[in-house]
Amino acid sequence: MRDEEHGPERGPGGGGGTPARRTLGRETLLVLALSLGASALSALISFVGALTRPGGLKDQAARLNGSYAPDRPWLDLAWQLFGIATALVPVLLVAHLLTREGPEGSAGGAGGGPGLGAIGFDLRRPWSDLGRGTVVAAGIGGSGLLLYLGARAGGFNLTVVPESLPEVWWKIPVLIASAIQNSVVEEVIVVGYLLRRLDQLGWSPAAALAASSLLRGTYHLYQGIGGFVGNVVMGVIFVWLYRRWGRVGPLVAAHALIDIVAFVGYALLAGRVGWLPTG
Numbered sequence: 001m002r003d004e005e006h007g008p009e010r011g012p013g014g015g016g017g018t019p020a021r022r023t024l025g026r027e028t029l030l031v032l033a034l035s036l037g038a039s040a041l042s043a044l045i046s047f048v049g050a051l052t053r054p055g056g057l058k059d060q061a062a063r064l065n066g067s068y069a070p071d072r073p074w075l076d077l078a079w080q081l082f083g084i085a086t087a088l089v090p091v092l093l094v095a096h097l098l099t100r101e102g103p104e105g106s107a108g109g110a111g112g113g114p115g116l117g118a119i120g121f122d123l124r125r126p127w128s129d130l131g132r133g134t135v136v137a138a139g140i141g142g143s144g145l146l147l148y149l150g151a152r153a154g155g156f157n158l159t160v161v162p163e164s165l166p167e168v169w170w171k172i173p174v175l176i177a178s179a180i181q182n183s184v185v186e187e188v189i190v191v192g193y194l195l196r197r198l199d200q201l202g203w204s205p206a207a208a209l210a211a212s213s214l215l216r217g218t219y220h221l222y223q224g225i226g227g228f229v230g231n232v233v234m235g236v237i238f239v240w241l242y243r244r245w246g247r248v249g250p251l252v253a254a255h256a257l258i259d260i261v262a263f264v265g266y267a268l269l270a271g272r273v274g275w276l277p278t279g
Contacts, residue, residue, distance in 0.1 A: 019101070021201055027097065028197045032215075035090035035189055040218040047221040050158060057224045058152045058159060061279030065163040065178055065263060073168045080174045084181045091116075091184055094193045119192030120247025121184075133253025136241065141258045144230050151226020152277060158224045161279035162266040172264060179259030183252045190216055191238055192248040209239045 019027070029037070050060050068079035099115040116122060151157035165171045190212055198208040213235030220227040238251050270278050 024197055024200055028194070028201075031090060031094060031097070031189065031193065034093070035185065036215060036219050040215055040221075043219045043221040047224070050222075050224070056155045057157055058155050058277075060158045061161050062158040062223050062227075063161045063164055063279060065165060065175060067165055070166050073166065073170075076166070076168075077170050077174070080170075080178075084174075084177050087181050087185055091188050094188060098193070098196075116188065116192075116248075119188070119196060120242075120245070120249050121188055121192060121252065122249070125247070125249065129247065129249030130253050132245070132250035133255075133257060136237075136250065136254035137257035137261075140234055140237065140254065141261060144234070144258070147230045148223075148226055149275070149277075151224065151229075156224055157226035158222075159277045159279045160223055160227070162263045164279075165267075171267065175263040175267060176260055179263050180256045182259050183255035186216070187238070187248050187251040187255055190235070191242050191251060195239065195242065205243070209236060212239050 032038075046062075050057055053060065067076050069076040095115045098118050101118075117124070148157060148160065152159060163171075163175055165174065194212050194215070195208050198211060199205075203211070213232045216235035216238075217228040217232035220231040238254075242248065242251060266276070269276055
């Protein structure tokens with residue numbers, strides 16, 4: 001079958017080549033609609049609700065990692081694990097789509113193998129990925145905290161409550177698992193997969209960078225203007241690093257470390273230090 005505008009469209013049995021642009025465009029929209037695109041729309045609606053609610057943004061709270069059944073810890077744990085596992089399904093879908101496509105791809109991808117290896121999310125360079133991710137996390141984490149505190153003090157941000165789980169034995173492991181899940185979903189989809197597809201669709205590097213960064217900022221709008229701006233800047237840095245390194249692995253490591261420190265640090269410090277806002 002031939003796509004008259006974009007050339008031959010290769011299907012599952014067509015040698016594993018890249019599908020036509022029209023098919024790639026539909027695929028990309030569907031993946032985003034099932035994952036971070038839907039999160040962006042939800043965050044936008046939430047932000048509009050916060051703006052139109054009486055009182056300032058800093059007097060409202062954005063709550064993450066809450067309890068589903070605080071009076072029944074084992075049921076709560078089951079829901080926590082269910083939420084983490086199902087949130088990773090779009091990543092499995094991306095892996096499937098990249099496996100069907102084959103290892104060849106865009107100039108911005110790693111091209112290291114089929115599936116997620118094509119965007120550099122594999123175990124070929126674990127220590128390099130972790131080392132680079134640690135350096136990136138150290139630079140972005142501290143500046144991100146200062147931006148959040150400044151934005152909240154200026155009335156541009158809600159109070160972010162990273163966790164409100166009960167004091168149970170599985171609290172810290174679940175927070176760490178949630179942080180890793182966030183990092184895998186965001187970096188695989190909004191950096192590796194999206195940039196690869198936009199390259200294949202003929203977008204310029206600057207336009208692809210803008211799309212990825214603005215998407216990242218938008219699905220953090222539930223935190224307020226500070227969350228949006230900070231994550232757009234983070235998105236620009238992460239896209240630049242991905243183009244430079246050709247691997248998502250270091251970005252996943254950096255994001256995971258940032259979120260682990262935020263989630264676990266809040267659990268340990270909330271109510272014990274005066275500079276940390278609590279909801």
